[in-house]
Amino acid sequence: MGTGGRSKAALRRIFPDHWSFMLWEIALYSFLVLVVTGVYLSLFFHPSMEPTVYHGSYAPLKGQTVSEAFDSTMHISFETRGGLLMRQAHHWAALVFLAAVLAHLMRVFFTGAFRKPRELNWILGFFLLVVGMAEGLTGYDLPGDLLSGTGLVVVNGTLLAVPVVGTYLSSFLFGGDFPGHDLEARFATLHVLLLPAVITALLVAHLALLLRHRHTQWAGPGRTEGNVVGLPLRVHAVKSAGYFFLVAAVIFTMAAVAQINPVWEYGPYRPDQVSTGSQPDWYMGALDGLLRVMPGWEVTLWGHTLVLDVLVPLLAGTGLFLVLGAYPFIEARVTGDRREHHLLDRPRNRPVRTALGTAWLSVYLLALVGGANDLIATQFGVSVNSVTWAVRIGLFAVPPVVYTVTKRLALGLQQRDRDMVLHGRETGVIVRLPNGGYTEIHEPLDPQRLHLLTAHEPPRPLP
Ligand code: HEM
Numbered sequence: 001m002g003t004g005g006r007s008k009a010a011l012r013r014i015f016p017d018h019w020s021f022m023l024w025e026i027a028l029y030s031f032l033v034l035v036v037t038g039v040y041l042s043l044f045f046h047p048s049m050e051p052t053v054y055h056g057s058y059a060p061l062k063g064q065t066v067s068e069a070f071d072s073t074m075h076i077s078f079e080t081r082g083g084l085l086m087r088q089a090h091h092w093a094a095l096v097f098l099a100a101v102l103a104h105l106m107r108v109f110f111t112g113a114f115r116k117p118r119e120l121n122w123i124l125g126f127f128l129l130v131v132g133m134a135e136g137l138t139g140y141d142l143p144g145d146l147l148s149g150t151g152l153v154v155v156n157g158t159l160l161a162v163p164v165v166g167t168y169l170s171s172f173l174f175g176g177d178f179p180g181h182d183l184e185a186r187f188a189t190l191h192v193l194l195l196p197a198v199i200t201a202l203l204v205a206h207l208a209l210l211l212r213h214r215h216t217q218w219a220g221p222g223r224t225e226g227n228v229v230g231l232p233l234r235v236h237a238v239k240s241a242g243y244f245f246l247v248a249a250v251i252f253t254m255a256a257v258a259q260i261n262p263v264w265e266y267g268p269y270r271p272d273q274v275s276t277g278s279q280p281d282w283y284m285g286a287l288d289g290l291l292r293v294m295p296g297w298e299v300t301l302w303g304h305t306l307v308l309d310v311l312v313p314l315l316a317g318t319g320l321f322l323v324l325g326a327y328p329f330i331e332a333r334v335t336g337d338r339r340e341h342h343l344l345d346r347p348r349n350r351p352v353r354t355a356l357g358t359a360w361l362s363v364y365l366l367a368l369v370g371g372a373n374d375l376i377a378t379q380f381g382v383s384v385n386s387v388t389w390a391v392r393i394g395l396f397a398v399p400p401v402v403y404t405v406t407k408r409l410a411l412g413l414q415q416r417d418r419d420m421v422l423h424g425r426e427t428g429v430i431v432r433l434p435n436g437g438y439t440e441i442h443e444p445l446d447p448q449r450l451h452l453l454t455a456h457e458p459p460r461p462l463p
């Protein structure tokens, strides 16, 4: 078939319609906003660490020595037409992008859409998440302000803590001693060229695999493992175009009314200064949080210091993400289920998977709270040590509780489903019987609902 024939066939493809299948669109469209605003910013941004004297219109910084990168960010914000709007739209879009990627990941996880034959697509998606985070990290380090410099000190410290190769890693990344002179040029090449190209390639492969495997669907009358019930792609395309404008409109409205990353308030980066209340963007917050709550342990072995207070959080954070990336393979191994699946699971019908997912999320969210320990302390007037200790204890105590509660809830919901299938829906209408007793009228479920509640395989407990 020629290209024309292929694209016509693709447009006739059927895609199931469900709101949760649209989360990816927020990710894709915020990425498009990132590309458009990013290209605009690169027209005016100078990725250079050369010192220069600031002469722009922001009076408090006039006459200060700043890097050319910081100087150009200030010019984008104050003198370039549309510059501040574009900068803020770029930054807001980055926050929305990663939130949408995570939301899409959760929909795929909790519905079991990662099972055979889609494991490879899960891995591609997982890399999209990791490269997306790296793209955000290299992005907010570009403006050369005190906050981004403080973030880079953390990055450098983390690299240095890696045994044996840490010093080399740091010197490769920064081109010599931190911060060196190459940082801006390197991070800009990574951020503007390399990583966007990698994200685009991963996206193309992700979507090509999706077309190849066809989309999963919820169980329902007429829906089987072998078909797809839904709307043709061209109908989706029209809806999706509208959705693009909605996503772009929301991001630009946020950019227009809500300030983000006011670098002029932080001032330029200076190695001898650290900003207080410094926060990374939210998607790096969990990793930062693990670093913040780790006790300051160090051991010296054969004359070498092992910086456990950085190494342990580094390993824990990496492990947290690796487990997520490898989950489809772990589940297939444990359950021994290697069949292909095209019908989605309702989360309640997979209590263990659902409970593992919520337990993972609880670790992630607690680490995120740890990353905001200083802000929570100042906002709520509590000691920063109490917040840190609460997170330390929480990281061990909360996940098992979340696991147990979720599993019990899922089993409870299953029981309610069973009740509804056997006895019908409670109508709330009470009637009096001839013998004086009272009873509630139960209505049989409609066939669609009955199908949904009974379509899944009966659970088979693992040995
Ligand atoms: C997933 C994709 C991307 C993410 C998550 C991302 C994230 C960010 C973030 C958070 C900043 C800091 C903005 C600020 O407050 O000043 C930034 C800056 C920047 N980004 Fe991106 N970006 C992405 C893609 C791109 C692309 C595709 C380009 C160019 C083609 C680009 C070009 C730039 C430039 C030139 C800056 C520095 C300008 C400035 O900070 O004022 N970005 N990026």
Ligand code: HEM
Binding pocket: 020, 021, 022, 023, 024, 025, 027, 028, 031, 101, 102, 104, 105, 108, 113, 114, 118, 121, 122, 123, 124, 125, 126, 127, 128, 129, 203, 206, 207, 210, 214, 215, 216, 217
């Ligand atoms: C830029 C980020 C991403 C974009 C634009 C994207 C896009 C898409 C699209 C369009 C679909 C089909 C619609 C849907 O199922 O919702 C899809 C499905 C899928 N995605 Fe992503 N994705 C991204 C990131 C991820 C991540 C982080 C993961 C997981 C780690 C992932 C795993 C999957 C899987 C396994 C499927 C197949 C699900 C199915 O057929 O039901 N994706 N993705």
